[in-house]
Amino acid sequence: MKTVITYKEISDFVEKQYKIRPMLNTVDLQTVEVSYKPGTFIPAIVIKLRIDEVIDDVVHLSYECGKGASFVITGAVAYLEQKIPKGIEVNTADKRIAVYLQQIKELEKAMKYVALNKVSFEDNSINLALMII
Numbered sequence: 001m002k003t004v005i006t007y008k009e010i011s012d013f014v015e016k017q018y019k020i021r022p023m024l025n026t027v028d029l030q031t032v033e034v035s036y037k038p039g040t041f042i043p044a045i046v047i048k049l050r051i052d053e054v055i056d057d058v059v060h061l062s063y064e065c066g067k068g069a070s071f072v073i074t075g076a077v078a079y080l081e082q083k084i085p086k087g088i089e090v091n092t093a094d095k096r097i098a099v100y101l102q103q104i105k106e107l108e109k110a111m112k113y114v115a116l117n118k119v120s121f122e123d124n125s126i127n128l129a130l131m132i133i
Contacts, residue, residue: 005125
């Protein structure tokens, strides 16, 4: 089974929840560039997010960014540590993220019925290959 989540859907959700609108652009099948411009005279924050592997119910990601963005991410993760949903671990020292799908409250029920096989980025979307279990 294939599920598609458009970049517009993601940007709309983030804007509604956090009052910022990220831009997403596909680099290749495993990498997406996420950028946000906080103000007119402030340079954009750009992060390349890469899917390293999907094992069982865990998605392993890594990210690349400049020093400024790295400081912002490290500070935000430290400040928002209690608000990061259960099931998402961010290691800012190694620039790695682990997403434990079965531990995320909004995905718990769905993950009882489907398993994630593959995640890829295409033109304007994230594509998920799911298997019914």
